[in-house]
Amino acid sequence: MTREKIVHPSITKEILRRYDIRLTKRFGQHFLIDENILNKEVQSAGIGSEDLVIEVGAGIGTLTQALAEKAGKVIAVEYDTRFFDVLKDTLSGYDNVEIVRADALEVDFDRLIKDKDTALFVANLPYNIATQVISILLEQTKKIKSMVVMVQKEVADRITASPGTKEYGFFTIRTAFFADVSHISVVPRTVFFPPPNVDSSILRVVRKPDIHDITSIKDDLFGFIKIFFNERRKTMGAVISRRFKDIYGEENRQRVTQELTSLGLERSVRAEALTYEQFFRLFCSLRLRQT
Numbered sequence: 675m676t677r678e679k680i681v682h683p684s685i686t687k688e689i690l691r692r693y694d695i696r697l698t699k700r701f702g703q704h705f706l707i708d709e710n711i712l713n714k715e716v717q718s719a720g721i722g723s724e725d726l727v728i729e730v731g732a733g734i735g736t737l738t739q740a741l742a743e744k745a746g747k748v749i750a751v752e753y754d755t756r757f758f759d760v761l762k763d764t765l766s767g768y769d770n771v772e773i774v775r776a777d778a779l780e781v782d783f784d785r786l787i788k789d790k791d792t793a794l795f796v797a798n799l800p801y802n803i804a805t806q807v808i809s810i811l812l813e814q815t816k817k818i819k820s821m822v823v824m825v826q827k828e829v830a831d832r833i834t835a836s837p838g839t840k841e842y843g844f845f846t847i848r849t850a851f852f853a854d855v856s857h858i859s860v861v862p863r864t865v866f867f868p869p870p871n872v873d874s875s876i877l878r879v880v881r882k883p884d885i886h887d888i889t890s891i892k893d894d895l896f897g898f899i900k901i902f903f904n905e906r907r908k909t910m911g912a913v914i915s916r917r918f919k920d921i922y923g924e925e926n927r928q929r930v931t932q933e934l935t936s937l938g939l940e941r942s943v944r945a946e947a948l949t950y951e952q953f954f955r956l957f958c959s960l961r962l963r964q965t
Contacts, residue, residue, distance in 0.1 A: 680736045680764055683707040686867055689734050693760050697868065703754075706736050706798060706824075708865035715876050716740045718858050719796045719822040726793040728786060728818070730778040730807060731800055733757055735764040741796055742768040749786050751776050778807050783815040795821040801870070804829050805845065808879070812852040813892075821879040824861060830875030842946050844903040848896060850950035853879045898957045902945035910934060910948075911941030918960065933959060 680686060686705050690697075697703040706712055715737070721727060721744040732738045732750035734757060741748045748771045752761065755775065765771050774786065787793045795818045799807055804825040811818050825833075833849050834857050835841035849855060858876040863869045905913050911934060931941050937955050939948070948956075 679709065680734060680739050681707060681709045681712050683867060686734065686736070689760060689764065693756070695734075695756055695760070703733065703800075704866040704868060704870045705733055706865060707867050711859070711861055711865050711876075712737065712740050714859055715796065715798075715822055715824060716744060718876065718878055719794055719820070721745050721794060721796075726787060726790045728783065728793050728795045728797075730781075730795075730797040732761060732773065733798075734760050737796065737798055738765060738771060739768070742771050745794075746770060747772070749774060751778055751781055751786075753777050779803060779810065783811065784817055787815075787817045790817070792817055792819045794819065795823070797821075798824040801826045801829070801872070808833075808849070812849065812879075812881070819881050822858070822876065823879065824874050824876050827860060827873040827875045830857065830877050833877060837947050837949055839946075844896075844900055847899055847950045847953060849879070851892065851895070851954075853881050855879050895954065895957050898960075899945075899953050902948075902953075906945045909942045909944055910939065911943075914960075 678685065680689065686707050689695075690705075719727070721741065723744070724746045725744075727741050727745040727748045729738055729741060729748060729750045732752040735750075738748060738750045738761070742765065748768075750761070750771060751774050752758070753776065758773065758775070761773050765773075774781075783793075795811060797807075804823070808821070808823065808825075811821060831841045832843065832845055834855055835843070835846045856878045858878055861874040861876060863871070863873050866874075901917055902910060902913055911931065914933075934941055934943070934956075937952060937959065939952065939956075
């Protein structure tokens with residue numbers, strides 16, 4: 675079934691006028707009004723007719739409508755109660771959409787998914803909670819197998835950054851632990867109403883299939899990596915010598931050098947130069963030294 679598309683600028687503005695909705699900066703409310711961008715986002719998700727799709731931030735139903743055209747079922751999470759009457763109207767012709775009133779930072783996504791083994795996640799995430807939602811989905815649910823998200827370009831640049839760049843950091847590596855990330859498209863601010871002050875990007879985030887085998891060590895691994903990024907201006911060799919005395923001893927710099935060299939690294943290397951894989955290998959190597 676296909677209804678009049680909300681994504682068009684005139685329809686979006688008319689809906690907001692009809693329901694007298696004044697948008698708030700606190701919730702980061704900006705509505706997509708470009709059908710080409712919307713189609714690119716939905717197509718990137720690879721949605722099948724049997725798939726369950728979870729969305730956060732349904733708003734007036736722009737993305738929800740496009741998802742409902744493809745998916746078996748869509749569960750749209752919305753916190754702002756002002757949009758509930760709007761959604762009942764704009765999505766009235768779709769019997770495969772469920773609207774849930776909840777805070778995205780407190781949702782039990784596994785409970786939403788219920789009997790389904792897996793689900794997809796597609797959302798235009800509010801800028802102020804984007805990194806938190808992505809982290810929650812990666813760390814607290816095993817049922818979301820992939821995500822397509824639109825986020826602030828600055829956040830996307832941090833997630834997809836390469837070692838040695840200023841954007842590369844702990845969040846980049848933390849995401850890489852759980853998933854493979856690809857950049858789909860830059861989205862200019864002009865395709866939103868009202869336009870935000872920044873551009874956006876669409877990312878595809880695919881959960882690694884073997885991640886469940888190593889989640890038991892993630893807290894120790896993340897704590898280990900954070901030590902180096904908290905002192906990112908210092909060399910790896912210096913940080914290891916000082917922070918891991920029980921392994922190497924205060925003055926045993928030669929052993930530190932040998933450990934790094936065995937991983938193809940120099941003592942003088944800094945945290946922002948290491949890939950996730952190199953950090954993981956170094957962590958495992960030091961962990962073995964302690965046992």
